[in-house]
Amino acid sequence: MFDNYVFTKDSCKxxxxxxxxxxxxxxxxxxYYRGIPLSMVYxxxxxxxxxxxxxxxxxxxxxxxxxxxxxxxxxxxxxxWEYGEPLYIRILAEGGLRKGEHDVRLSISVWPAYYPMPAGxxxxxxVAIE
Amino acid sequence: MSQIKRAVSLYSLQDEYAxxxxxxxxxxxxxxxxxxxxxxxxxxxxIRGAPYPSEETVRMWRNLVEKYNxxxxxxxxxxxxxxxxxxxxxxxEQIEMLKAEIINAHNLGFSLIRLVSNTDERLMxxxxxxxxxxxxxxxxxxxxxxxFHSAGTxxxxxxxxxxxxxxxxxxxxxxxxCERHPRVARNYFRQFGxxxxxxxxxxxxxxxxxxxxxxxGRLNGEQAPYPEDFRALIKNPVDREYAIFSEGYENTxxxxxxxxMPYLKHxxxxxxxxxxxxxxxxxxxxxxxxxxxxxxxDGYIATEYEGNRFxxxxxxxxxxxxxxxxxxxxxxxxxx
Numbered sequence: 021m022f023d024n025y026v027f028t029k030d031s032c033k034x035x036x037x038x039x040x041x042x043x044x045x046x047x048x049x050x051x052y053y054r055g056i057p058l059s060m061v062y063x064x065x066x067x068x069x070x071x072x073x074x075x076x077x078x079x080x081x082x083x084x085x086x087x088x089x090x091x092x093x094x095x096x097x098x099x100x101w102e103y104g105e106p107l108y109i110r111i112l113a114e115g116g117l118r119k120g121e122h123d124v125r126l127s128i129s130v131w132p133a134y135y136p137m138p139a140g141x142x143x144x145x146x147v148a149i150e
Numbered sequence: 151m152s153q154i155k156r157a158v159s160l161y162s163l164q165d166e167y168a169x170x171x172x173x174x175x176x177x178x179x180x181x182x183x184x185x186x187x188x189x190x191x192x193x194x195x196x197i198r199g200a201p202y203p204s205e206e207t208v209r210m211w212r213n214l215v216e217k218y219n220x221x222x223x224x225x226x227x228x229x230x231x232x233x234x235x236x237x238x239x240x241x242x243e244q245i246e247m248l249k250a251e252i253i254n255a256h257n258l259g260f261s262l263i264r265l266v267s268n269t270d271e272r273l274m275x276x277x278x279x280x281x282x283x284x285x286x287x288x289x290x291x292x293x294x295x296x297x298f299h300s301a302g303t304x305x306x307x308x309x310x311x312x313x314x315x316x317x318x319x320x321x322x323x324x325x326x327x328c329e330r331h332p333r334v335a336r337n338y339f340r341q342f343g344x345x346x347x348x349x350x351x352x353x354x355x356x357x358x359x360x361x362x363x364x365x366x367g368r369l370n371g372e373q374a375p376y377p378e379d380f381r382a383l384i385k386n387p388v389d390r391e392y393a394i395f396s397e398g399y400e401n402t403x404x405x406x407x408x409x410x411m412p413y414l415k416h417x418x419x420x421x422x423x424x425x426x427x428x429x430x431x432x433x434x435x436x437x438x439x440x441x442x443x444x445x446x447x448d449g450y451i452a453t454e455y456e457g458n459r460f461x462x463x464x465x466x467x468x469x470x471x472x473x474x475x476x477x478x479x480x481x482x483x484x485x486x
Contacts, residue, residue, distance in 0.1 A: 021338075021459045021460070023463055024165075024461070024463060024464070024467075025168065049168055053161065053164050053192070053195060054192055054194035054195040055194050055195065055200070056194070056230060057230060057233055059233055059234060059235070060230060060232060060233060094234070094235045094236075095234070097233050097234065100199065102198055103164070103167075103168060103194070103195045103196070104167055104168035104169075104170065131232050132228070132230075132232065133229060133230055133231040133232045133266075133268075134228075134266050134267055134269075
């Protein structure tokens with residue numbers, strides 16, 4: 021029901037630091053209708069060409085300055101992920117995505133207080149890396 | 151002559167806002183264009199940093215309200231009791247959060263907050279002094295699926311009656327008066343493989359004057375087993391999901407509202423789909439407004455468009471057009 025907000029179009033790119041590609045990044049809007057503390061994000065799953073990315077390679081950030089592992093994010097209760105603003109998701113993997121086309125899948129959910137289950141969405145996009 | 155007033159919940163325009171097709175100021179301009187006096191807000195949706203926004207953000211909001219001369223009707227708030235993964239917040243922690251929401255609502259200019267369904271009734275008495283001090287009433291949403299008969303709502307209603315304060319009441323969501331299951335929801339689930347026979351079965355329950363919660367004997371929140379012939383139609387996870395969601399539309403007789411009329415603070419004018427004829431496909435607004443008029447309701451009905459949930463992938467949500475049509479319909483039945 022929030023699938024339209026998952027995986028912002030054209031947001032998947034390799035990330036460079038100190039002249040090296042350290043991984044790749046995706047942006048997404050929240051799969052809910054209001055902003056909530058980051059600790060209420062329930063799951064973030066990424067797959068590339070049908071292969072799931074290990075959870076400990078994933079980092080998330082609201083400002084691209086402070087990054088959290090998914091375990092750390094469970095206690096980040098004072099930073100709010102605002103409605104209509106991106107969550108930045110990085111997958112730390114030296115070399116990033118290889119040149120060519122990839123099917124990148126993002127699945128994300130949050131757990132609001134009065135829901136019987138997490139509210140989520142997913143989307144796979146064909147991504148071209150030059 | 152009806153005493154009912156018209157408002158819009160900005161929830162209706164969430165997609166326009168999230169995708170940056172409309173800014174908050176654009177939304178205020180639209181309320182003027184559509185001649186909508188009242189505004190309902192979800193502060194967590196459009197006020198950055200809520201419930202602790204910066205002074206600058208609060209000033210920006212109040213300037214918009216003043217510039218476009220709108221009435222502030224209700225702020226919808228949530229208690230994030232699932233803030234941490236490993237435990238639910240204690241009642242004490244939740245009370246402090248509620249107090250912060252009351253103060254924020256006051257600072258933004260509201261004198262009513264809507265508490266989401268399943269808000270713990272034990273928060274009411276300890277928060278009452280703060281509500282009185284800041285002149286902000288608290289009203290639990292009576293929403294389809296968690297309506298008058300559900301266990302959580304029932305406990306709240308008892309506490310509300312016990313405390314008997316003008317600062318505690320209810321907000322009724324018109325989704326409790328569905329005569330038909332929304333067809334936009336059916337269309338949405340069809341793309342994922344919903345069994346049409348299952349959807350027909352649910353449509354027939356409504357056509358018979360009932361709704362799934364009542365028909366399945368689940369009104370009090372207990373998970374009574376489905377009838378055998380219904381269970382046989384559940385063939386995949388989408389069918390199961392559709393069956394669960396179908397319990398989120400109720401066909402409540404208007405008369406069930408009567409004993410709670412003294413506590414009724416506000417109404418959510420739910421709409422899933424405004425038709426070409428400017429009627430809501432599922433909810434009989436004409437009859438509902440006649441009933442409310444007969445009981446002397448003089449508060450607001452705020453358009454709350456929720457068909458945005460059922461827009462197909464990459465199709466554009468048209469909250470604005472649904473709001474416009476819903477307001478035209480309200481004008482017709484209210485008479486102004």
